[in-house]
């Protein structure tokens with residue numbers, strides 16, 4: 001098949017892993033500011049935590065100076081120095097404890113707020129963008145990546161304290177011996193340069209691991225949802241375990257190990273330089289004695305913070321990779337839909353030359369829907385019929401406003417739909433799609449008058465009273481058969497009392513008796529209430545229950561006829 005030029009639907013989407021075409025929408029990787037992100041969560045706590053960390057770094061340096069003074073003292077000042085030491089030590093411990101607590105709190109806030117932010121972004125994003133990002137990436141972000149960022153936040157006080165301690169000690173060293181200070185700074189630059197080189201390569205592996213991690217989450221979800229299939233077939237289970245799940249676990253492990261090893265080598269290079277420098281100063285240049293003792297105290301104190309910083313740098317690298325993934329995904333989901341609009345009365349909906357296309361990267365094939373012209377009036381029952389894959393569900397997503405047309409337009413009550421009006425369009429609908437989700441309660445309906453009684457009456461009509469009931473708006477159970485859960489989804493949809501209902505092959509899993517209740521009783525009742533209903537169906541026995549039958553083939557409407565005329569049984 002010839003590859004079609006325009007790919008408008010996929011062009012709305014994703015960051016690197018998903019669609020390079022999107023690159024302009026996503027911020028360049030270097031833009032990600034971890035500190036900015038943490039600061040934004042709670043500026044007051046961040047400022048207080050940072051201030052206490054910095055102060056504790058400074059008091060730690062004061063301790064080194066006091067130790068040095070005590071070592072050089074002739075005994076006269078010892079009591080005064082001792083008292084000062086005790087005071088500074090107590091303040092240091094208090095500051096370190098306070099910064100630990102504050103950053104711990106900030107870490108939990110970052111975790112909670114980032115999760116809430118991702119959830120809000122997903123909720124506000126267009127359905128198509130969410131579908132293209134995929135559940136695996138969203139799940140990985142909400143668990144693994146967010147946790148990596150929060151872990152770094154908890155380590156931030158130590159990092160900051162150590163950074164200040166290193167700077168202070170270097171300053172003190174400069175005062176003791178400018179030449180030694182310059183030597184220390186020069187060698188530290190060599191150490192840091194080596195580390196940066198290694199960490200650059202490491203980041204490449206860590207980013208690759210992030211991409212594989214999305215695949216891993218997808219396999220893990222297949223492991224749970226595909227348990228039945230895997231248990232029935234040992235070969236399938238073994239193949240899945242070895243070549244799919246196992247291979248992905250292994251590739252994440254390999255990429256992460258490479259990244260972490262490179263970071264460890266970078267840290268080792270840094271430590272080597274530090275110890276080399278200390279050795280040179282103590283054993284070669286100063287030649288021992290009292291002068292050497294003064295330098296030794298400072299240099300030995302420096303080792304601890306420097307080693308700790310080098311140890312924390314990999315965490316920083318991991319958190320930056322996680323932060324970039326977060327930023328890319330948010331950019332991919334950035335096209336926020338307009339905020340929910342107040343309900344509007346429904347007088348008519350029309351699709352004019354509406355099109356939509358899906359591009360499948362794996363098969364390099366395009367599915368095109370439309371151009372479609374279709375109109376709905378209040379109180380109409382419209383059957384949408386056609387073969388598998390002909391585009392019925394996609395058309396229903398366009399009708400309901402879940403997808404925006406790529407070309408053509410939708411008119412709601414005669415007004416062209418865009419932005420906030422599309423939100424109003426969605427507000428007209430209740431739908432039960434094939435992949436419906438049954439919430440554990442009648443969410444969005446709490447406080448509605450007589451809710452439990454109305455729900456239980458509908459449950460009784462669908463012969464589910466012996467299985468489930470509604471109390472305080474909650475279903476007593478959701479452990480039901482697929483057909484039974486679909487009946488509950490229908491109960492929820494009807495109770496929402498929206499003017500337009502969509503049922504996507506609702507009756508496919510139902511017994512003949514329930515099919516009859518649905519087609520011969522519920523649909524006429526909904527019509528009598530003035531509801532418009534779009535019924536996607538293959539049940540040609542019941543097509544006479546509709547006002548119109550719309551036929552689809554290969555993404556096109558091939559007939560739109562009053563019920564009872566021609567083309568019966570096409571589906």
Ligand SMILES: Nc1ncnc2c1ncn2[C@@H]1O[C@H](COP(=O)(O)OP(=O)(O)OP(=O)(O)O)[C@@H](O)[C@H]1O
Pocket residue numbers: 131358359360367386387388389390391392393394395434
């Ligand atoms: N989320 C998606 N991403 C990419 N392609 C999709 C997506 N959903 C559907 N398609 C493609 O669009 C075509 C139409 O699918 P659609 O679900 O609209 O058909 P349908 O008529 O409802 O089929 P069925 O009767 O089997 O439910 C299919 O060929 C499918 O491959």
